[in-house]
Amino acid sequence: MPYLHAPEDLAELVGDGPAYRVAQLRSWLYETPVLQAGDMTNLPKDLRERLEPLWPFEVETEQTADGGATKKWLFRAPDGAAFEAVLMGYPRRVTLCISSQAGCALGCTFCATGQFGFERHLQAGEIVAQVAYARAYLRKHGLPGSPTRLTNVVFMGMGEPMANYDRVREAIRRMIEVMGMSARSITVSTVGVVPGIRRLTEEKWPVSLAVSLHAADDELRSRLVPINKRYPIDELVDAARTYFERKGRRVSIEWTMIDGVNDTDDQAFKLAGVAHHLKAHVNLIALNPTPLSTDRASAEPRIESFARLLREQGVNVTVRDTRGKDIDAACGQLRIKSTRGKGIGALSTAG
Ligand code: SF4
Known part of the structure; x- marks a missing residue:
């Protein structure tokens, strides 16, 4: 292939x-x-x-949302493995959210991928081919009101990139050294696989690091993100801080807002402490419904007051808009229903 x-x-x-x-x-x-x-x-x-x-794959479905500015592709490998990528156009940038695994074994409670389990790791070529496909698509068709050049790639699709480190590393190498992308335009997002963060710190490329934190104390975080039992918050924050110091790259913190779970003032104050220590930017994302959970998104006023509390503590915060909600392409929501006997896979842009 x-x-x-x-x-x-x-x-x-x-x-x-x-x-x-x-x-x-x-x-x-x-x-x-x-x-x-x-x-x-x-x-x-x-x-x-x-x-x-x-x-390496065929495009099984293509879905469109947000007036054509969002495309979601379901790719199918010859062995039946399914994975998705989402292309999002904005006035000055185009971001592609890619998958690093078909499914995910880490089981975060708020994430569709976690709810449906692990299928297999993706090969480096299957990862980089998602980027190549998006670039080719943009050149040929474009997205309305957006550049025709792919400006950013984020590993926030299906899977935990640090759990498939060597293949993800090889895909990043090809993106930078062969495709000519800048390291800074590539973001690796992790829920906290600390050895992966430490390995990435040793690489020569200053790629961007995003930490999907979602809770700022170990009790709650271990409930939402089970890998936290293995790598608790202190260890995760220490690894992210070292990354920031060595690479000179600002780390971002992703935080899914779940009604009555992690949207309290107490969590906001604790999160502010972590964000200060990391000098991190915080992205708040309203939870999107997933099939096997009754959790709901925090209401808009709650998200606004959570953001305000963080700002009052001097933290840089963005409340992120949700793209592709009507095609299950939003954070934590995407999932694949297989039509070829491989069961159900899922994709999340939360991890
Ligand atoms: S949030 Fe990320 S790490 Fe957690 S289950 Fe979903 S894809 Fe896996």
């Missing part, structure tokens, strides 16, 4: 053709990606025909 070969190993796919074919193929895959091998116009027809069935 073209993307399942490292960019350095493409000669195997080209076979006996002239040496420059490898550079041409690499360019079609990574520099000016196309939606299908048939669009690689300067490659001979027989090579294009050989490449077409080697695509």
